[in-house]
Amino acid sequence: MSSDTDEIRTYKGQERALRADRLGTPGLLLSVLAASAPLMVVAGVMPTTYGVMGIVGQPLLFLILGAVLVLFSFGYAEMSRHVHNAGAFYAYIARGLGPTAGSGAAFVALVAYSALQVGIYGMFGFEVSSLCATYLDTEIAWWIPALAAVALVGVLAWLKIDLNAKVLGVLLVIEVALVVVFDFAAVADPAKEGLSLHAFNPSTLSGAGIGTALCFCIAAFTGFEQAPVYAEETSRPHLVVSRVMFLAVGFTAVFFALSSWALTVATGPAGIVDASRKNGPGLLFGLTEDRLGTTFTDVLHVLFVTGMFAALLSFHNVVARYVFAMGREGLLPAAFGRTNHTSGAPGSGSLLQTAISAVVVVAFAVADDKPTGDPTAAVLHLFTWMGNVGALGVIVLMAAASFAVIAFFVRRGAAAAQLWRLLASGIAGVALLVIAVYTVKDFDVLVGAGPDSSLSWVLPSIIALALAAGVAYGLVVRAVRPEAHARIGQGNEAFQLEKLERAAGATRA
Numbered sequence: 001m002s003s004d005t006d007e008i009r010t011y012k013g014q015e016r017a018l019r020a021d022r023l024g025t026p027g028l029l030l031s032v033l034a035a036s037a038p039l040m041v042v043a044g045v046m047p048t049t050y051g052v053m054g055i056v057g058q059p060l061l062f063l064i065l066g067a068v069l070v071l072f073s074f075g076y077a078e079m080s081r082h083v084h085n086a087g088a089f090y091a092y093i094a095r096g097l098g099p100t101a102g103s104g105a106a107f108v109a110l111v112a113y114s115a116l117q118v119g120i121y122g123m124f125g126f127e128v129s130s131l132c133a134t135y136l137d138t139e140i141a142w143w144i145p146a147l148a149a150v151a152l153v154g155v156l157a158w159l160k161i162d163l164n165a166k167v168l169g170v171l172l173v174i175e176v177a178l179v180v181v182f183d184f185a186a187v188a189d190p191a192k193e194g195l196s197l198h199a200f201n202p203s204t205l206s207g208a209g210i211g212t213a214l215c216f217c218i219a220a221f222t223g224f225e226q227a228p229v230y231a232e233e234t235s236r237p238h239l240v241v242s243r244v245m246f247l248a249v250g251f252t253a254v255f256f257a258l259s260s261w262a263l264t265v266a267t268g269p270a271g272i273v274d275a276s277r278k279n280g281p282g283l284l285f286g287l288t289e290d291r292l293g294t295t296f297t298d299v300l301h302v303l304f305v306t307g308m309f310a311a312l313l314s315f316h317n318v319v320a321r322y323v324f325a326m327g328r329e330g331l332l333p334a335a336f337g338r339t340n341h342t343s344g345a346p347g348s349g350s351l352l353q354t355a356i357s358a359v360v361v362v363a364f365a366v367a368d369d370k371p372t373g374d375p376t377a378a379v380l381h382l383f384t385w386m387g388n389v390g391a392l393g394v395i396v397l398m399a400a401a402s403f404a405v406i407a408f409f410v411r412r413g414a415a416a417a418q419l420w421r422l423l424a425s426g427i428a429g430v431a432l433l434v435i436a437v438y439t440v441k442d443f444d445v446l447v448g449a450g451p452d453s454s455l456s457w458v459l460p461s462i463i464a465l466a467l468a469a470g471v472a473y474g475l476v477v478r479a480v481r482p483e484a485h486a487r488i489g490q491g492n493e494a495f496q497l498e499k500l501e502r503a504a505g506a507t508r509a
Contacts, residue, residue, distance in 0.1 A: 025240050025243055025244060025247075026169070027166075027169070028227060028230055028234055028240060028241070028244045029244045029247055029248060030169035030172055030173075031169075031226075031230065031314055031317070032223050032224055032226045032227050032244060032245075032248050032314070033172055033223060033224075033248055033251065033252070034169075034171065034172050034223070034310040034311060034313070034314040035222060035223030035226060035311050035314035035315055035318070036220060036221065036222060036223040036224070036248075036252055036311070037120075037307045037308055037310065037311035038172070038175055038176055038179060038255065038256075038259075038307065039175045039178070039179060039300070039303055039304050039307040040120075040123070040304065040307055040308055040311065041220040041256060042179055042256075042259050042260075042263075042284055043281050043283075043284040043285070043304055044123070044281045045216055045217070045219070045220050046058060046256075046259070046260050046263060046276075046284075047263075047276040047279065047280055047281060047283040047284070048216060048276070048280070048281075049213050049216045049217060050263070050272050050273050050275075050276035051273060051276030051277040051280065052209070052212075052277075052445070053209030053210070053212050053213040053216070054209050054273050055204065055205065055209050055210060055213040056198065056199055056204040056264065056269055056272060056273065057199055057200070057201065057202070057203075057204030057205045058199065058213065058217065058260045059199045059200055059256075059257040059258070059260045059261040059264070060199065060200045060201070060202065060204065060205060060257075061205065061213060061214065061217050062217055062220075062253055062256040062257040062260060063200075063253055063254075063257050065214070065217055065218050065221065065253070066221075066249060066250070066252065066253025066254070066257070067253075068427075068428055068431045068432070069218075069221055069224070069249045069253075069428070070246070070249055070250070070253075071424040071425070071427050071428040071431075072398060072401075072402055072424075072425065072428035072429075072432065073224075073242075073245045073246055073249055074420075074421045074424040074425065075402060075405035075406070075418075075421045075422065075424060075425030075428070076092070076225070076228075076245065076398075076401060076402075076405065076425075077241070077242030077245050077246065078242070078405070078409075078418065078421050079092050079095075079096075079228075079401075079404075079405050079408060080227070080228045080231060080241040080242055080245070081241075081242060082408075083095055083228075083231075083489075083491075084228075084231040084491065085228075085231065085325060085489065085490075085491035086229055086230075086231070086321040086322070086324055086325040086346075086491070087102075087106060087109075087229075087321075087322060087325030087326065087329070087489065087491065088109075088225075088226070088228040088229045088231075088322075089105055089109050089225070089397045089398075089400075089401055090102045090103070090105035090106035090108075090109055090322075090325075090326075090488075090489065091325070091489040091490075091491060092228075092401050092404050092405065092408070092489070093105040093397075093400050093401055093404040093489070094488045094489025094490075095404065095408050095489050095490075096401075096403070096404025096405060096406070096407040096408035096411075097400070097403065097404045097407055099474060099477075099478070099485050099486060099487075099488035099489060100471055100474035100475055100478060100485075100488075101400070101404075101471070101474075102474070102488045102489045103331060103470045103471060103473055103474025103477065103488055104466075104467045104468075104470035104471035104474060105397060105400060105467075105470065106322070106325075106326050106331050106470055106488075107331075107466045107467065107469050107470030107473070108393050108396060108397060108463060108466045108467050108470060109322050109393070109397055110319065110322050110323065110326070110466070111389075111390075111393060111462060111463065111466040112389070112390045112391075112392070112393025112394050112397065112463065112466075113315055113318050113319045113322065113390065113393075113394075114319050114353065114356055114357075114390075115386040115387070115389045115390035115393065115462075116222065116315050116386070116387060116390030116391070116394070117311075117312060117315035117316055117319060117353070117357065117390075118356070118357050118360045118361070118382070118386050119382055119383045119384070119385070119386030119387040119389075119390060120308055120311055120312050120315070120383065120387070121146040121149060121150065121312065121357060121360075121361050121382065122142070122146065122361075122364065122377070122378040122379055122381070122382030122383040122386070123308060123378065123379055123383040124145065124146060124149055124305065124308045124309065124312065125142035125143055125144070125145045125146030125147075125149070125361075125378050126142045126375050126378040126379050126383075127301075127304060127305050127308070128142075128145035128146075128305055129141065129142045129144075129145060129372070129373070129378075130373070131301060131302070131305065132145075133373065135298075139372045139373065140372070141365070141368075141372050142365075142368075142372075142375075142377070142378040143361055143362070143364070143365035143368070143378075146361050146365075146378070147358060147361055147362070149309060149312060150354060150357045150358050150361060151354075153309075153312050153313050153316050153354070153357075154316070154350060154351070154353075154354035156313055157313065157316045157317055157320055157345065157350040157353075157354075158340065158345055158347055158350055159345065167310070167313065171303075171306045171307060171309070171310040172307070172310055174303060174306075175303050175306070175307045175310075176255070178296075178299065178300055178303055179255075179259055181292065181296075182259075182262065182284070182287070182288050182291075182292065182300075183258055183259055183262040185288070185291040185292055186262040186263070186265045186266040186287065186291070187262065187265060188291075189266075189291050190265045190266065190268075191265065191266060191267055191268035191271065192268060193268040193269060193270065195265060196264070196265065196268070196269050197261075198264070198269040199260070199261050199264045199269055199272075200261070211438035211441065211442055212438065212442040212445050212446060214435050214438055215388075215391065215395075215435065215438060215439040215442065215446060216446070217256075218391070218395060218435055219387070219388075219391035219394075220252070220256060221249070221252050221253075222390075222391060222394055223248065223252075223311075223314065224244075224245055224248035224249050224252060225245070225394065225397075225398060226314070226318050227241045227244045227245045227248065228241050228245075229317075229318050229321050229322070230321070263283070263284070263287070266287045266291075267283075267287070284300075285297050285300060285301065288300055316350065316353055316354075316357075319349065319353045320345070320346045320349035320350040320352075320353055321346055321349065322349070323336050323346065323348070323349030323352050323353065324336060324337055324338075324339065324346035324348070324349045325337075325491065327348065327349070328491070329484070329487055329488055329489070329490070329491070330477065330481065330484040330487070330488075331470075331473070331477075331488065335348055336348045336349055336352065360382075360386075361382070364377050364378070364381060364382045365377070380448060384446075384447050384448060385447055385455070385459055388439075388443065388446045388447055388459065389459050389460070389462050389463060391439070392436065392439050392440070392443075392460060392463050393463045393466070395432055395435055395436045395439060396436050396463060396467075398428075398432050399429050399432035399433045399436060400429075402425045402426070402428050402429030402432060403425070403426075403429050405421070405422070405425045406422045406425050406426060406429075409421075409422060410422075439460075440460050443455070443456045443457075443459060443460050444456035447459060474488065
């Protein structure tokens with residue numbers, strides 16, 4: 001039996017709160033960095049950006065986007081010191097722009113992060129299928145390992161978050177180490193152009209593909225903004241969350257800039273675009289085989305898969321906590337706002353995301369009429385479509401959160417004290433809106449469809465519909481249950497306020 005000091009004291013009861021003090025700086029940092037799947041970015045996103053967009057200055061682009069996201073983080077991190085809520089994005093937006101806007105953001109976040117996670121199942125299933133064909137001489141359909149991963153992720157997410165942090169951490173450290181080994185190997189054995197810094201020349205950021213390249217590269221940063229989702233579970237959230245965000249953004253920007261530069265060194269800046277078009281995701285593995293041998297490349301293939309699994313687990317944890325926060329505040333049925341008695345994990349939210357993932361994977365599997373080994377359904381459709389829908393949603397949420405930060409501190413009369421943070425948030429918000437516009441404009445390129453394809457407007461409409469549904473639901477809640485509407489974004493703070501009000505009323509009586 002737990003002692004009183006182990007109890008989580010909240011007005012709604014212990015099952016309505018996440019276990020506190022379970023994550024410190026290292027655990028939280030590893031959890032959020034795992035979502036960025038470094039090896040998946042280096043092997044998949046980077047060659048795609050080089051090959052499809054023809055932008056040689058990708059390393060410089062990562063540094064520029066890193067600067068934009070640092071500006072975003074100044075206000076976002078400061079907000080995390082004042083608001084501790086597993087609903088993160090939607091809680092911040094509700095506190096700054098109002099509960100109805102928060103309701104819209106909640107639905108967008110739920111759809112966006114679900115799409116990001118489900119999309120990775122496609123790439124994961126295809127890669128495991130390819131490994132089985134290569135090393136075991138066994139052909140299996142991509143959806144079999146994908147569904148197995150859905151089940152395993154669901155089980156791990158049901159367990160304690162500190163266990164998940166350890167799983168994510170081990171996979172991430174090995175993954176990053178192998179990429180760093182390649183970076184050094186590329187520098188030690190460059191192409192005929194030598195250690196050229198041409199990729200950092202601003203003149204490389206020109207041409208029609210720059211807008212789309214921005215969309216691809218900012219998606220690679222997805223993960224750092226998840227830190228506030230775990231605020232209720234961290235020790236000293238007012239310090240740990242903001243610290244982790246800055247560490248994550250800084251590491252991601254520098255790591256990706258150096259790794260994308262290493263690719264240009266290995267092929268030569270003049271040859272990176274053609275090499276990427278010819279080899280696609282196989283570019284990295286071909287370069288490592290030439291420099292580091294077959295064994296290293298085989299290990300890298302395996303880590304490519306485990307890195308994706310780490311990202312799946314990280315995104316699943318985030319979605320489960322958004323579902324929990326929404327259930328706790330009445331945006332979803334109350335059953336989702338409870339945690340497991342044994343582990344303190346948001347069990348109902350985890351089960352919902354597992355079910356959604358299974359349904360989507362099965363739907364794409366049923367629609368797949370290609371032979372085993374063809375990546376169309378798994379990679380070109382499930383991974384690309386869902387991944388870009390999710391990235392668009394996160395970009396929109398970051399832009400809205402930037403303006404919510406400004407409104408929050410202005411309403412509290414703290415504009416003067418927070419002036420430089422509010423200026424940083426405003427600049428970041430405008431920049432993120434520009435990137436969102438480019439994302440919608442170039443969505444046909446992002447998903448590999450023709451300019452006249454209905455996908456260019458149908459897929460972005462998923463985010464628009466989620467926003468409209470969330471706002472409409474928020475208006476209904478305001479009309480029918482105004483007290484519940486006022487609690488949107490408040491988390492356990494609202495319930496504690498209710499407790500104090502009732503105690504005060506009893507005293508007066």
